[in-house]
Amino acid sequence: MYRSCVLFAGALIVALATVACSEADTLGEDPPVEIVIQGEPTWENGIGELVTLKCGYCHAYPKPEVAPNDIVTDLDLTVYDTAIVDGTVIRGADAIGRWIYEGILDQPVTFFDDTSMPRQMPLDYGTQVTEREKAYLEAWSDAGAPRNDQPDPDDGDPENGGQLYVRGCDACHLFGEGFEIDGLVIGPAMRRDAISTAKIKSMWLERIDPTTPLTDGQAADIRAFLLTRVTKNEPSIHP
Amino acid sequence: MTGFRFIIVLLFSLPALAWGDTTFQEQSGRLQAINAYLLDFRPAGAPTKPDKRALELVLDLYPQPSIDTRVGRKDEPIDPPNLVPKFRGRYLLASGLHLGAAYAPGIEFQDYEAEFISLELGYRFTLAKTHFALRASYSDGDVEGPVTEPDVTDLFDFQNQGVDLSVGRIWKDFEYYGFLGVNDIETRLDVEVDGAILRHEEDTYYGGLGVTWRRGALFVNLEQNATDDFLRNLVLSVGYRF
Numbered sequence: 001m002y003r004s005c006v007l008f009a010g011a012l013i014v015a016l017a018t019v020a021c022s023e024a025d026t027l028g029e030d031p032p033v034e035i036v037i038q039g040e041p042t043w044e045n046g047i048g049e050l051v052t053l054k055c056g057y058c059h060a061y062p063k064p065e066v067a068p069n070d071i072v073t074d075l076d077l078t079v080y081d082t083a084i085v086d087g088t089v090i091r092g093a094d095a096i097g098r099w100i101y102e103g104i105l106d107q108p109v110t111f112f113d114d115t116s117m118p119r120q121m122p123l124d125y126g127t128q129v130t131e132r133e134k135a136y137l138e139a140w141s142d143a144g145a146p147r148n149d150q151p152d153p154d155d156g157d158p159e160n161g162g163q164l165y166v167r168g169c170d171a172c173h174l175f176g177e178g179f180e181i182d183g184l185v186i187g188p189a190m191r192r193d194a195i196s197t198a199k200i201k202s203m204w205l206e207r208i209d210p211t212t213p214l215t216d217g218q219a220a221d222i223r224a225f226l227l228t229r230v231t232k233n234e235p236s237i238h239p
Numbered sequence: 240m241t242g243f244r245f246i247i248v249l250l251f252s253l254p255a256l257a258w259g260d261t262t263f264q265e266q267s268g269r270l271q272a273i274n275a276y277l278l279d280f281r282p283a284g285a286p287t288k289p290d291k292r293a294l295e296l297v298l299d300l301y302p303q304p305s306i307d308t309r310v311g312r313k314d315e316p317i318d319p320p321n322l323v324p325k326f327r328g329r330y331l332l333a334s335g336l337h338l339g340a341a342y343a344p345g346i347e348f349q350d351y352e353a354e355f356i357s358l359e360l361g362y363r364f365t366l367a368k369t370h371f372a373l374r375a376s377y378s379d380g381d382v383e384g385p386v387t388e389p390d391v392t393d394l395f396d397f398q399n400q401g402v403d404l405s406v407g408r409i410w411k412d413f414e415y416y417g418f419l420g421v422n423d424i425e426t427r428l429d430v431e432v433d434g435a436i437l438r439h440e441e442d443t444y445y446g447g448l449g450v451t452w453r454r455g456a457l458f459v460n461l462e463q464n465a466t467d468d469f470l471r472n473l474v475l476s477v478g479y480r481f
C-alpha cells in the first residue's frame with residue numbers, strides 16, 4: 001500500500017513536471033487582421049473589403065444579433081449604395097465619408113439628428129482598425145468616398161441642379177460653410193472634394209425625398225450646381 | 240500504435256501557441272470554445288472493464304488555465320474561479336456498458352452560477368489484455384456571471400456532443416490510458432451591457448492521457464486533456480466504487 005502510494009505520488013509529480021499543463025490560447029494578444037490596399041483606395045479597391053470586415057458585422061441590415069441594442073438600424077456597411085429596403089431608407093457606405101472626416105476613428109462623434117450615442121468606432125470589443133487602415137479610410141473620405149476610380153461626369157446642368165437644390169438641400173446646406181442651432185449641426189460645411197453624385201443621391205434619399213430617388217443625371221446636375229455656384233462663405237446659394 | 244502516436248504528437252509536440260492576425264469574431268469564438276471545452280464531459284477514468292456491476296461516485300476537479308479574455312481593445316479584469324468541481328456518477332455493467340452523469344444545480348460560486356447536466360454512454364471491452372472504451376457524451380448548461388466585464392451578469396449557454404475511444408493497460412495498481420475523440424459545440428453568449436448576442440459553433444478533436452491509481456474501492460485519476468491546438472487542461476478525480 002505504502003509503496004503504491006509513493007509510486008503514484010511520484011508518477012503524479014513526474015507527470016505534472018513533464019507533460020501536465022494547463023494552457024489556453026484565446027487569441028487575446030493577436031493583432032487585428034489588416035487589409036492592405038494597392039493604389040488609390042476606393043470602395044471597389046479595398047475599402048469595401050475593409051469596411052465590410054471591420055464595420056459590417058454590426059452595421060448591416062437587418063440588425064445582426066452581434067450588434068449592440070442601441071446601434072443605428074438604418075446603416076448597412078456591407079453595401080455601398082444608400083437604398084430603399086423594405087420601404088425604409090438604409091444608408092450604405094456612401095454615407096460614412098463625413099463621419100470619417102469628423103474623426104470618428106479617433107474620438108466619439110455625434111452627428112446631426114442621429115439618435116445614437118456619440119461613439120468612437122470601432123467599439124473597443126470590435127476588430128480594431130490598424131493605423132494603415134485608418135490612413136486608407138481617411139484618404140477615401142478626403143476623396144469623397146468614391147465607389148471606384150471612375151470620375152463623376154462633368155456634364156451636369158447647373159441650372160436644373162439649382163432647381164433641385166432648392167427643393168430641399170438648402171434647408172440645411174443654406175450656407176456653404178454650414179450652420180448650427182443650439183449646438184446641433186444642421187448642415188455641415190460642404191467639402192468640395194467630397195461632392196459626389198453618390199453622396200448627393202444618398203443625402204436626397206435620406207433627408208429630402210425617400211420616395212423618389214434621384215437619377216444619375218439629376219445627381220450630376222446638383223453636383224454641377226454645387227461645384228460651379230456654391231462656394232465657401234457665400235451667403236446666397238440660390239441660382 | 241498509430242492512434243497512440245497521434246496522441247503523443249498531439250500532447251507533446253504541440254507547437255508554441257500560434258500567433259496570427261485575428262478578428263473579434265475569432266477571439267470571442269475562441270473564448271466561447273475554451274469555456275465550453277473546460278466544462279466538457281471527458282472520460283476522467285481508465286477504460287478498464289469491471290468484473291461485476293459497479294457504481295462509482297467521483298469528484299472531478301478542473302483546474303482552470305489562465306485565460307486572456309481580451310477581445311479587440313477590450314481588456315477587462317475578469318476573475319473567474321481557479322477550480323471548477325464536478326460531481327459525477329458512473330454505473331458500470333458487467334457486460335461492459337456504462338452510463339455516467341454529472342449535474343451542477345446552479346450554486347453561486349465567486350459571482351458565477353453554473354447549471355449544467357452531462358451524460359455519457361459507453362461500452363468497455365478487453366482485447367489481449369488491452370482495455371478499450373467507446374463513449375459518447377453530451378453536456379448542456381449555462382453559466383451566469385461576469386463573462387465580459389466585472390459586475391455584470393452575462394449568460395453563457397453551451398451544448399457539447401462528443402465521441403471518443405479510450406485505450407488502456409494495467410500495470411500493478413495503475414491503469415494507464417489514452418483517448419482520442421471529436422467534439423461538436425454550440426455556444427451562445429448574451430452580453431448584458433450591450434444586448435449583443437454572440438454565437439459560435441465548432442467541431443474539434445480532443446485527446447488525452449491519464450492514469451488511474453486504484454486501491455480497493457478508492458481510486459484517484461489524473462488526466463491530461465488537449466483540445467486541438469489551443470487548450471490543454473487537467474482533470475483530477477477522486478472516486479469510490481461501490
